[in-house]
Amino acid sequence: MSSQNEQEPGDAEDAAPEQLALIRETVRKAKVPRAKPRTWRGAALAGELPVARVLVDKGVLHLDRYFDYAVPEELDADAQPGVRVRVRFGAGRHQVHGGRREGGGLISGFVIERLADSDYSGPLAALAQVVSPEPVLSPELLGLARAVADRYAGSLADVLQLAIPPRNARAEKKPSPEPLPAPPAPEAGSWARYGRGVAFVEALAQGGAPRAVWNALPGPQWADELARAVQATLASGRGALVVVPDGRAAARVDAALTALLGEGRHALLTADAGPEKRYREWLAVRRGSVRAVVGTRAAMFAPVQNLGLVAIWDDGDGSHSEPHAPQPHARDVLLLRAAHDKCAFLLGSWSCTVEAAQLVESGWALPLAADREQVRGAAPLVRTVGDGDLARDEAARAARLPSLAWQAVRDGLRNGPVLVQVPRRGYVPRLACERCREPARCRHCAGPLEAQDAGPLHCAWCGQGESEWHCGECGGFRLRAQIVGARRTAEELGRAFPAVPVRTSGREQVLDTVPDAPALVVSTPGAEPVADGGYAAALLLDGWAMLGRPDLRAGEDALRRWLGAASLVRPQGAGGTVVVVAEPTLRPVQALVRWDPAGHAVRELAERAELGFPPVSRMAAVSARPEALAEFLAAAELPGDAEVLGPVSVPVTEPGRPRRPGAPPPGEQWERVLVRVPPGSGAALAGALKTAQAARMARAGRSEGDVVRVRVDPPDIG
Known part of the structure; x- marks a missing residue:
């Protein structure tokens, strides 16, 4: 029952006319008109979070920021963070977040986030189209791309072009397979050859995040060892990423992973796969269906979920350096990922770069190497032929092969194929002391000295002229330019060994493998095919052509290429022999003879620190x-x-x-x-x-x- 002063809603019509008029006037004044939906040119906008912050695909630095757009109601469900969109980019058509208007046309972009409102007070242009509802840009990938852009003074849009492959509609429509359960932890296998190898694999399997620089023993086991590291990481319920320099190396790791894990547990991301297959594999990784990736340079951005291990093989290979802006290096990108995701890191190679040595010296990573007994048992015998030997050798003057190399070839052909490594065309030598072969350096900045077209001596870095150069090591005053390349090597060897087939591997055609049969295989550095059972011998010709390049990394790179070729040769116990034609007293040659790449890198790092060279600077x-x-x-x-x-x-x-x-x-x-x-x-x-x-x-x-x-x-x- 209502009190005297209360009135039920149905009683309003029974009130006195004056009282009814007062009630109606009060309600009219208090009534709040219903809000009209926000619109863009008559089209209704999304009811919640009607603003999309977009990164447009404009790889220019002054537009390296986000733009605000209105979200039409019909695009509300699909325009989620991470999806690809198309937007109008023209004067009066949009507003840059915190900036001014720009001109342009319809371009692509990514939705970064959805907001309730924009801090721009004017009208916003609307999203023109959602290209695909597939969210391809995760917050983790966005953060990584921003870190890479800042490190290399580049734009975020340029980095994302490298990180996210082009869309393929057919691949996107195909569902990804269901993720497989975690595999069991692997046996250590050949990791037992290394002092900390077993502990490293066990730490990965237990969910740890060890960081190691791995000096791999020569031979083909490196691919299986990488595969076991990946399996140990998967066993802990985490993902793994392996980046290798080329498709041939990726195929070897792919085969090792398939043999160890079976089909369906890893993705292969290389340019050889084609756009549809590559995008399908990439989507399987992003969706979490596959948690292990092996690939070439572009795979450094692969969106592996719950990342537990990043690994790179042969970080000194030039293929790891991206040629497109902002030109990041795969090693540095993986280092950023390891630090951001707090995951394990593995840098492996037969050689050792100064950057790898710096990681160990700083204590950020631990060395993962075998003892000297294991190295001697796995490495071939290395012998040297110097310039003085070549000058006195009649056989060398007749056929460009010194007697020692001739004998090594003849003995090797009795048991299998022989590898002959020759520098590729285009190697330009630097100047060095004629007496001791020490590179000629500038007194002001320690850069390499050069004399173009027989002109005056000057520095290639700072441009300072040098009229009174003398060698700081031996006091000599005479310079020499090194011999470039090895012309007609295959023809000369064919004449010297007419009954033996000669195969070539280089820029025109790169061989993957050669059979275990007597043959001469002439290859440029990096294009050496793998021989079944290993090469019986290897010749490393014209070492001065690589050591004499006007490059800070000439010695390091020459040693890396020599070790890469020598690692394909059978162990010394099986008769494997390597002959290198270079001055025996030089540091890279001595490191090859002792098979000590880490020691060479440590000494190079100390020298660069003294001179202020990268990576110290x-x-x-x-x-x-x-x-x-x-x-x-x-x-x-x-x-x-x-x-x-x-x-x-x-x-x-x-x-x-x-x-x-x-x-x-x-x-x-x-x-x-x-x-x-x-x-x-x-x-x-x-x-x-x-x-x-x-x-x-x-x-x-x-x-x-x-x-x-x-x-x-x-x-x-x-």
Whole structure:
């Protein structure tokens, strides 16, 4: 029952006319009109989170930020974070988050997040299309891409182009298989040959995150050892990623994983697979159906879920360095992933780079190596032939083969194939002391000295002239340029051994394998085929052509290529012999004879630390036309401890000749400087260069001739 002052809703019509009018007026004034739906040109927008923050596919630094767009109601369900979209990118059609309007057309992008509102007060353009509801950009991948872009002074959009393969609709429609249960932990197998090998595999199987630099023993077991590390990681319920330099190495690890785990537990990501198959494999990884990946360079960004191990094989191979902007190196990307995901890290090779030695010296990673007895049992016998021996050897002058090499070939052909490694065309020598072969270096910055077209001696880094050079090791005053390449090697060997088949492996055709039968296999570095049962012998010709390159890494790279070829030879106990034609007293040659790549890398690292060379310091190369380069350097707010070396002239690309990556346009004269900073200032250097480049790109009226190219941590600074 209601009180005297209360009234039921149905009683309103029975009230006095004056009272009823008062009630109606009160309700009319208190009534809040219903909110109209937010619209874009008459189309209703999403009721919740109607704003999409989008990264547009514009790989220019001054647009390396997010843009806000309205989400139409019909795209609400599909326009989720991580999906591909198409947006209008034109004046008056959108608003950059925190910036000004830009011009353009319909372009692709990724939804980064959905928001309730935008901090831009004006009207927002709407998403034009959701290309696919498949979320391909996860928060983890976005964070990794941003870290890589910042480290290499590049744009986020450029990194994502490397990280996410192009969409293939047919592959996207196919469902991924159900994930398989975790496999059992593997036996240590040949990991027992290494001092900490068994403990490393056990730590992976128990869910640990060990970090190791692995000096692999020669022979074919490295692929099986990587596969066992992957199986141990999968056994702990985590994912694993292995990056190798080329498709041939990927095929070997793929075969080892299939033999150990069976089908369906790992994905193979290489360019040889084709766009549909590669995207299908990538989607299986992103969806969590497959938790192990082996692949080439692009696989460094593979979206493996619950990542437990990242591994890279042969990090010194140039194929690990991405040629497209911002040109990251797979080793550095995996190091970022290991630090971010707190997962295990494994860097393996027959050789050892100075970057690997630095990881061990800093204590970030532990060495994983075999004792000397195991090394002697697995390695072939290595013998040397120096320049003096060649000059006195009649056989060498007649057929380019010294007597020792001739004998090794003849003995090896009795038992199987013989490998002959020759430098590829295009190796350009640097200058060295004629007496002791010590490379000639600049007194100002320790860069390599050169004399182009028999001109005056000058530094290739800072451009300083050198008129009174003398060798700091022996006091000599005479320089020599090394011999380049080995012409007609296959023809000469064919004449010297007419009854033996001669096979070649190089740029025109790379052989994967050769049978276990007597044959001469002539190969350029990196293209050596694997022989069934191993080679009986190997000849490493024209060592000076590799040691004499004008490159900071010449010695390290020569040793790596020699060890790669020698690792395909049978052990010394099975008669395996390697003959290297190079000066025996040189550090890389001695490291090969002793089979001590780690010791060579440690000494190289100490020398670079003394001279201020990478990786102890960080460097960036900046090249452009002289006027543009000077303007860029004047505008860049470089760290206070930065040292600018140069400028020096960049070789001109002749009209009609192929243009090298990073080379100036044909006929244009460019200059280059190197900017060097000590440890701890690398991020500041990258940030300063990125800011200066973004400001330069944002200015109107720039022509193609005003292009400035920036590369952080260039692999070749010789």
